[in-house]
Amino acid sequence: MNLPTQIEANAPLPNGGILARLLDIFVIAVGALIATPVRTIPGQAGYDSALIAFALLFAFVVFPLFGMYRSARRNLFWRCVCVPAIIWLAVLCAALACVCLLHAPYLPAASWFAEWALLSGLGLIACRLLDSALSLKLADKTGNLRSVAIVGSGAHCRQLLRKVETSSDSLYQVAAIFDTAPGLAEMPENARAFRDRERFAAYLRRHGVDELWLALPLSEEKTIREFTRLFRQDLINIRFIPDVSGLALFDGEMVNLDGTSAINLVGSPLSSESIAQKDVFDRIFALLAVLAVSPVLIVVALAIKLTSRGPVLFKQLRKGANGRVFKIYKFRSMRVHTQTEGVLTQATRDDPRITRVGAFLRRTSLDELPQFFNVLRGEMSVVGPRPHAIEHDSLYQDIVDGYIHRYRVKPGITGWAQVNGFRGETDRIEKMQKRVECDLYYLSNWSLRLDLRIVVATIFKGLIHRNAY
Structure with missing residues (x-):
């Protein structure tokens, strides 16, 4: 589970870092002014100003x-x-895309744009390095690195140790561990292991350890009481970090409910901050993708229109985040045919309903490109569990474990299941179960790095697949 709020060391600066944000805005604006453009087209300078304004706005919101x-x-x-x-390059691209939408022929002077990007980028990096240097210096002066002793064993304790050791901004250092059972294979560097309680308590008192974390399951009430009583005369912070792995579907995250602490046993695996990060990434990526593949969209639309009767786009109802129904867009790959209401027949190999153009679109995943418009509309993500037809949702949610929890985030154009080979027809329950297991793994381990990894894997190995037909 995630550490409680009070031991999160990487919280944003007060007021969202308002002074730091204003400094970044200043750096970006100064970089634009220093890199003075040479213009020969009348009125173009106004669009340069618009580009700077969009970049400043996006930087203030996105950073x-x-x-x-x-x-x-x-x-x-x-x-x-x-x-x-x-992030600065992404902000520049998003700002440029917005100005291009307002003024299609617009193109900033290459020398000015490159100089602005470089100067402001170096300025932003310098600000980050200065902030880190000051933080490290302050930490050395105040000695605010807090020593911690942990009571626990097994996977939960190991996970807690990994979080402290790998956290880039952790203010805590593990000094000692009381292993309640032989469950720890590796000990952190400079940490002592104990099995004797009195020796453990003596070590903590002698070295002035600041905090004691009880990483124990809820059933260990007796042990919790014993360690609390053992240190009842000591000025040491004692925190209970319960092991709820047997109860929680995802990591049992600690949340604050109007001043009351609670542990999520079944809830959204992504925090509100993570959802906001993902949404910003989705919108910027989708906008750039639509601009980049617009010629392909036009060519595919013409090919469909000229080779078969019917609409260019295929629209179908799907379930999104929290079960909200939306219309998904795809390029039509089948001949127009009648379909029994409430019954959906999946495409199979050599399906006679698929057109020749449609077969190519399906093999190359080009039929999925219109879903970037779903992303821009806020109905889908670039990466996430693939949305299934509502008829399939009704069928599988009662027979596939964890299926319903795919709805806790927006569905994606691509996903962890797809890049691991679980795509195409699901003619057996086992196939759907494997796909859902991949989706749940993705939800439990989400990060922007994982999203980027999936996007890259999709480009290089996921677009064409033998199961896509």
Whole structure:
């Protein structure tokens, strides 16, 4: 489970880092002013100003969503150089796309645009490095790295140790572990392991350990009481981080409900911040994708119209996040045919309903391209569980474990299941079960890096597949 709010070390700066955000806006604006364009087209400067305005707006809104204002103490190159550079380039592309939509022939002067991107990018990176240097210096002066002792064993304790060790901004260092059972294969560096309670307590008192974390299952009430009583005369913070792995579907995240702490046993696996990050990524990626493949969209639409009768787009009702129904868009790949209401026949190999153009579109996944418009409408994500026909939802949700939880996020154009080979016809329950297992894994392990990994895998190996027909 995730650590409680009070031991999250990577929370944003106060007021969302408003001073840091204003400094970034200043850096971007100054970079644009220093890189003065040379214009020969009358009136073009106005669109340059619009480009700068869009970039400033997007930077102000998007930067906090991607953790730009969290003080980095580890992985400095990634956090202080790579992340700012990637997000800044994405903001520039989004701003340029917006101005192009307003003024189709617009193209900024290449030298000015490149100089602005470079100067502002270097300025943003310098701000991140300065912030990290100041944070590290302050941490050294105040000695705010807190030592922690953990009581627990097994997978839950190992997971907690990994989170502390791998967190890029952790303010905690594990000093000692009381292993309640032989369940820890590896010990953190500079940490002592104990099985004797009195020696464990003496070590914590001698070294002035700041906090004691009880990483125990709910059934270990007796052990919890014993350790609480053992340190009743000590000024040490004692925190209970319960092991709810046997109860929670996803990580049992600690949430705050109007001042009352609660643990999610069955709930959305993504926090509101993660959903916002994913939504920003989706909209920017979809907008750039539509602009990039617009010639392909036109060619495919003409090919469908000229080779078979019927509409270019196929529309079908699907379920989205929280079970909301929406219309999904695809390029039509089948001949127009009558269909019994409430009955859906999946496409099979050598299906006579599929046109020659449609067969090519299905093999290459080009029929899915119109779904980028679903993403722009906020109905789908670029990456997520693939939406199934409502008739299939009604069939599988009662017989496939965990099927209903695919609805906890927006469905995606591609997903973890698809890049792992689980796509196409689901003629056996086992196939659908494997697909759902992949979807649940994705929900439990979501990150922007995983989304990018799936997008890259889709481009290189997921577009064409033997099961796509």
